[in-house]
Amino acid sequence: MNMKNSFFLIAALLFLTTTGFAQKFYTKSGKIDFDATTASSPEKIEGVNRTATCVVDTKTGAMQFAVLMKGFAFERALMEEHFNENYVESHKFPKAEFKGTITNNETVNYSKDGTYSVTVKGKLTMHGETKDVETQGKLVVQGGKVNANASFNVLLSDFKISIPGLVADKVSKTAKIIVSCSLEPLKS
Amino acid sequence: MxxxxxxxxxxxxxxxxxxxxxxxxxxxxxxAHKDTAKLKPDYTVTATDLLKEFENNEQASNKKYWDKVLSVEGMVKEIAKDDRGFYAVILGDTASMSSVRCSIDSAHSNEALTVSRGVTVTVKGICSGYNADEMLGSDIILVRSVIDKKK
Known part of the structure; x- marks a missing residue:
């Protein structure tokens, strides 16, 4: 092999490794909504967190989320204080975590644009309690990025989050958790 | 009568x-929520020192800083904008994966445009905690942040 050819070979190899397929995708600005509105609520009981961390391992289908409870923003200051102080007690349990796997990970082609329906199964830890959670979600692969969307309900009593009797009929017993993350390839 | x-x-x-x-x-x-711009900081620190403190003792630091108003000085690593137009200013040492991530109060979004990468700024925000992660780098997160001043 002459010099010129080997140069091209090296260049091609370098190109391949740098633009090569990333095994992990992540974000640090994932969005998670917490919605405990019921039909009898006088208004929306809804908090948004835009600082969730999420990592997906494309090879194993492992999926992880971490979110700081204090980062949930509610429109009303009073509601946010109640959420933090009385419900999720974020001073005691500052973080919520989810660790799970995409059970049908083999059906997702992370290098081909498209929308893939996935089932995610794992453990959610919130308010110091850990519970099994299973949900359907969507992965949208587009231009080398992955959008992860899912929504599921959690029974607040499963996580020992109690709602005072006075407002019991105004706050839902289950909270809807809506996840939407735009994941980028992790360069390692 | x-x-x-x-x-x-x-x-x-x-x-x-x-x-x-x-x-x-x-x-x-x-x-309404108090405007962070009008709050007096409980602590004034540099991003590097704050990260070191959390790295050394997460529990004690959480106790000290959680829910407190912090005024953090650091170099802007990145200005991130999400698809809904919310900004985050990320402070820290470019050589390190760890940073102080400040999500900017939506009422102060325009301030995020006044800073640029590599510039040293002071950001005031409310500490919501620490996310330790060896692979992605650990982060301290400030919410409802405002740009305090530029240097």
């Missing part, structure tokens, strides 16, 4: 009390 007068006074004062309570509840219910 006298009794009637007393009853009238009692009713009137009850009405005033009820009104005051009602007004208080109404005000409290509609209370």
């Amino acid at each position: 006298k009794r009637k007068k007393i009853i009238r006074y009692v009713l009137l004062s009850l009405l005033v009390i009820a009104g005051a309570v009602g007004f208080y509840i109404y005000k409290e219910y509609n209370r």
Whole structure:
């Protein structure tokens, strides 16, 4: 092999490794909504967190989320204080975590644009309690990025989050958790 | 005659009390978030020192800084904008994966545009905690942040 050819070979190899397929995708600005509105609520009981961390391992289908409870923003200051102080007690349990796997990970082609329906199964830890959670979600692969969307309900009593009797009929017993993350390839 | 007068006074004062309570509840219910720009910082630190403190002792640092107003000086690593137009200013040492991530209060979004990468700024925000992660780098997260001043 002459010099010129080997140069091209090296260049091609370098190109391949740098633009090569990333095994992990992540974000640090994932969005998670917490919605405990019921039909009898006088208004929306809804908090948004835009600082969730999420990592997906494309090879194993492992999926992880971490979110700081204090980062949930509610429109009303009073509601946010109640959420933090009385419900999720974020001073005691500052973080919520989810660790799970995409059970049908083999059906997702992370290098081909498209929308893939996935089932995610794992453990959610919130308010110091850990519970099994299973949900359907969507992965949208587009231009080398992955959008992860899912929504599921959690029974607040499963996580020992109690709602005072006075407002019991105004706050839902289950909270809807809506996840939407735009994941980028992790360069390692 | 006298009794009637007393009853009238009692009713009137009850009405005033009820009104005051009602007004208080109404005000409290509609209370807006305090503007971070108007809050006095509880602690003034540099991003590097703050990260070191959390790295060395997460529990103690959480206790000290959580829910406190922090004024953090650091170099802008990145300005991130999400698809809904919310900004985050990320402070820290470019050589390190760890950073102080400040999500900018939506009322102060325009301030995020006044800073640029590599510039040293002071950001004031409310500490919501620490995310330790060996692979992605650990982060301290400030919410409802505002740009305090540029250097």
